[in-house]
Amino acid sequence: MIGLTIDEIAAAIGGSRAGAEVPGTTLVSGPVTTDSREVVPGGVFVAKPGEHSDGHLFAAGAVESGAALLIVEHEVDAAAPQLVVEDAVVALGALAAEVVSRVRALGRLRIVAVTGSNGKTTTKNLLRTVLERVGPTVAPRASFNNEVGAPTTMLELTEDTRFLVAEMGASKVGDIARLIGMAKPDVGIVLKVGLAHAGEFGGIERTVEAKSEMVTGLLPEDVAVLNADDPRVDGMAERTCARVVRFGQGPSADVRALDVRAHSRGTDFTVQIPGGRRAEVRFGVLGEHHVSNALAAIAASLELGVDLDDIVDALGSVTLAERWRMQLMGGRDGITVVNDAYNASPDSMAAALKTLAQIREPGKRTIAVLGEMSELGEYSGEEHDLIGLLAVRLRIDQLVVVGTGARRLHISAINEGSWDGESTFVETFDEAFDLVTRLAEPGDAILVKSSNSAGLRHLGDRLGEWFA
Template sequence: MIDLTLAEVASATGGTLHLDGTDASPQTVVSGTVTTDSREIGHGDVFFAKRGEFDDGHRFAPSAAEQGAALLVVEHPLDLAVPQIVVADTVDALGALATEVVRRVRSHGRLKVVGVTGSNGKTTTKNLLRAILQGHGATVASRKSFNNEVGGPITALELTDDTEFLVAEMGASAVGEIARLVKMAHPDVGIVLKVGLAHAGEFGGIEQTVLAKSEMVTGLAAHEVAILNADDPRVSSMAERTAARVVWFGLGERADVRATDLVVHARGTEFTITVPDGPARTSAVARVHFGVLGEHHVMNALAATAAALELGVPLADIVDALERVTLAERWRMQLMGGRDDITIINDAYNASPDSMSAALKTLAQVRAPGTRTIAVLGEMSELGEFSGDEHDRIGLLAVRLGISQLVVVGQGARRLHITAINEGSWAGESAFVETADEAFDLVVSSVRPGDTVLVKSSNAAGLRLLGDRLGEWFA
């Protein structure tokens, strides 16, 4: 975090400073890492005692103090000899402090902010942008999937006076949450990747999802840029909701930044990228050897390219950065294994109907002639009323793609298994198990040399660790 006095932090958060029993004064400066996790606290850091659904961060404040916290932000005074700021709500205070830090860095620096949202692809696009931008200036980007009302501010609070680029992943499970993050960081460039059924159960339907995702661009001004998916009608409709200049990305002719001539293989995707070049809007073209597995990740690369171009990065530098990225993020289309030519694709960090479909299509595309494909699938969570139909659809897709073997894990995904059987009249091609351990035993006992195994589920299903286990077993 940038240098701030205790008085300035109290003012920014609307809190009351308590210094009893300490040697600090209102002018004492803090500049350490800001966190809500007491396990991450080091000397000079700032701890926000957040109340959670199952626990209360105030219980861990003594541990934070012992580990050297310079400041505790709390909702009631604690009997600890550490400077404390008492606020009404620590999450609101965290966002308020982040808003002030972004404002200060903007006011005396060259900071540009890119916001990224969408039902799928946020983390991949954010990571690609970080890889591109860090060669052109000090860059801060969300760690892991820090994209909510806590992770967003914590990311923004990593800014320093020298930061030139902030790439802020912005997620939501309800209308108004992205608007809150946009108000905090106010992007110069706002990206909307896709609107699908991810979290549709929480949003209350697809139209509410569209409304929530459009919050990325509705507040942008005419001198700012909205980067929109030309191939997704729900996203392209957002052009009518923004005053910003729109830049389109996609696979069709409408797109300003587009990909053609895609070739998908087991080590990534090759494509030709075409982008606007100069004030005359002529085109520049390059061939990209993109090492991130899955054709669907090409759209994320196009979105990142469009944003980087708007920030002044030359196309050649963008292509070079894209070609150096081989993994979007752990547990996202992560290639593992290798023994006996057995490939494990661990894509079990999260799953929606769109990402599940894309992963299955990739599995079918990368299979070598004469080899088999095995899909180990768990539940797609947070779909609400759409859950049954969408699990049916994935079961049908697996059959129609000719996946050699399905292993369906957990009661939440069982309908997928039943649908696959009904569609294909299979004799054992789809197996249902209750646990990840059973799935591991089944795969290990049935896999053959040359097989490609996909592990895919929502985070809540916990299959990412199964993917790791299989990857290590077949390493």
Template sequence: MIDLTLDEVARITGGTLVLGDHAVAQGTNESTIVNGLVDTDSREIGTGGIFVAKPGEFSDGHLFIPAAIDNGADLVICERVIDDLAVPQIVVADSVDALAALATEVVRRIRAGGVLKVVGITGSNGKTTTKNLVRTILERRGPTVAPRDSFNNEVGAPLTMLKLESDSQYLVAEMGASKPGEISRLVRMARPDVGVVLTVGLAHAGEFGGIEKTLQTKTEMVTDLLSTDVAVLNIDDFRVEGMAAKTSASVLWFGLESGADVRATDLVATSTGTTFTLSLPTGESQSVRFGVLGEHHVMNALAAAAVAHTLGVPLAEIVDALQSVTRAERWRMEVLPTTKGVTIINDAYNASPDSMLAGLKTLAQISGEGIRRVAILGEMSELGEFSLAEHDRIGRTIVRLGIERIFVIGEGARALHLAATHEGSWDGESAFFETADEAYALLETELRPGDVVLVKSSNSAGLRFLGDRLGELFA
């Protein structure tokens, strides 16, 4: 984080500065500088860090203040006075609001230097992959800050923004939401120069209350953009396409359709990635050997290329950076290294109907003599009233794709198993297990050389750990 005095942090967050048990008059600590990394996880705090104590659903961050100080915290931001602390504390009304205010001010100050460019990315699927691709391109040109993992909510996004330094040239902000208004909140913090919308689908539809609420929320990315900004939109998604009428920004389209400004043609998907021709609005084009497994990830590559083009990156640099990426992210279409003839694709960090279908289509595309395709599937969470119908639809689709063996794990995915069984043309195509351990016991003996295995579920189902176990088994 940039240098701030204790008094500045107190003013920005609307808090009261406290040393020991006594409030400190404003102005007495203007020479005390804090500039460490900010976090809500005491385990991530290091020397000079700033710990934000956030009450949570299952625990209270205030209980971990001593651990944060032991790990090196120089300042605590909290919602109540904590007695006998060895470091200053700033007491605020709401720690999440304080975090947002601090992030907003840090971004504003660095922007005032005239160098920082901000990219905001949202969508029902592909945010993390696109963020990683944009970061890979931009960090070659200058200091770039982007979130780790999927830090894209009201806490994770500002924590990422607070990693900015005075010389940062690019901020890549992944912006997720579980309800309307959350993306607007993040957009107001970061003020993107480039706002990206990838897709609008059923991911988190249960939380939003339907696809129309999801559309309304994702549209928040572009409604506050200025006329000098750029909205990078997916022309292949009709819901995203409609956002062009909702923004004052200029629009740059990406996709496979002929009307796209940044377009992919001549796609060839294989078990090692996808090759395609990337075309820019300048008329330039170049072949790309994209090593991220799954044809659907080409759309993420196009979005990243559109962002880079907007920021003045030459085509050759864009292509070179894209070709350097071999996996989307940990547990996202991650091909695990094995030596015993079994290929494990671990894609069990997130799952929506769209991403589940994309993963299964990728599995279906992998064919050849001696190859048996195996799907190990768990629940797609946060679908609410759509859950039964969507699991049923995916179960029937699997059989139609010709995937030879299906293992379904967990009660939340039982409807998928039943649908596959009803749709199947032979007995035993799909097997159901209550737990991952039960499935593993059979998979140990059933998987054989030549099998290609996709492990896919929402994070909450925990199948990513099963995927890792299988990777170790056949390593």
């Protein structure tokens, strides 16, 4: 974090002084965290109440680790200066807004933000890879995209930061607007509107409303980067006064992918940008669906002044979007394990299955190990049915369905294909592991896919190590 005095922090977050008495002019510039295990000497610990614990219980430990300041909702017994606020999470956001504003005032910082039902973390990582070649760049760790993770990332800004990449997630209408209130982007990206988290939002139209918040607050001098291949996203052009740049594979896209070629080592394509210039992209991330994320990163980077050749070179260096996202593992006896079990929505599940079918070597087999897609609400049953049908129609050779939440997927596949053992249901990871290791043959391609809450990413790791 940039250096701020305790008095300046107090004014920014509306906090009252408590705890150890130190001068208000005392400078604080260490990292800000809500996790006491991450506290370093000189840092700030925000004691956030949680569902299962309370950060105030760990405040004394944070001080022992060197915390120079505590932000709390009530005074605690700890030998450090404290700022007492009504809501620690709101205070965290207010502090982030203050830091962003101060760095903005220096005149160098550009902010690019990304949202969408799928692809946020991948696109964020691609943007970081491109932009950090141009100047100091701050981007989130993992999926730091909520009311805690996003401001924590913003607080990593320094006076030298050139680019902030903000990943903005949402579980309800208003979440993205709140994050934009902390750091309004110069370039706002909307990737896709799908059924991911539709159960939480209360339907697809509410999801559209929530994701539209990325562009409704943009100014005429800003840029809205929209997915031309998704009608719901493309329609957001009518909701913004910013200049619109579209990306996609269709003819209406300004930044367009041509001649897409998916293979077991990644995806190659030709990109065409406004003015007709083209370049060949050798993209080492598995899955044709990631081309859309790459196009979004290209479009945004161009708007931020990066040359196309530099963008293409940076994308060519990427071989993994993120751990557990289309992660290639295995290798023994030509067996490929694709661990894509960090998240799953109907769109990403379908894309992963299509990729599995595409990378099948001639004469070899495919095995899909699938778990539950969570947070679909009333759509859950129907969407699991559709994935079962798709697995059959893509001629996936063996389906292994794991966990009660995904059982309808198994039943749907049986009903569609009248298979004899080609789809198997198991309750546990251990059963799935034993079955797959027994079934696998040289040259097989194995996909492991589920929502994060289903936990199949750990099964994917185990299979990847077994077949290494």
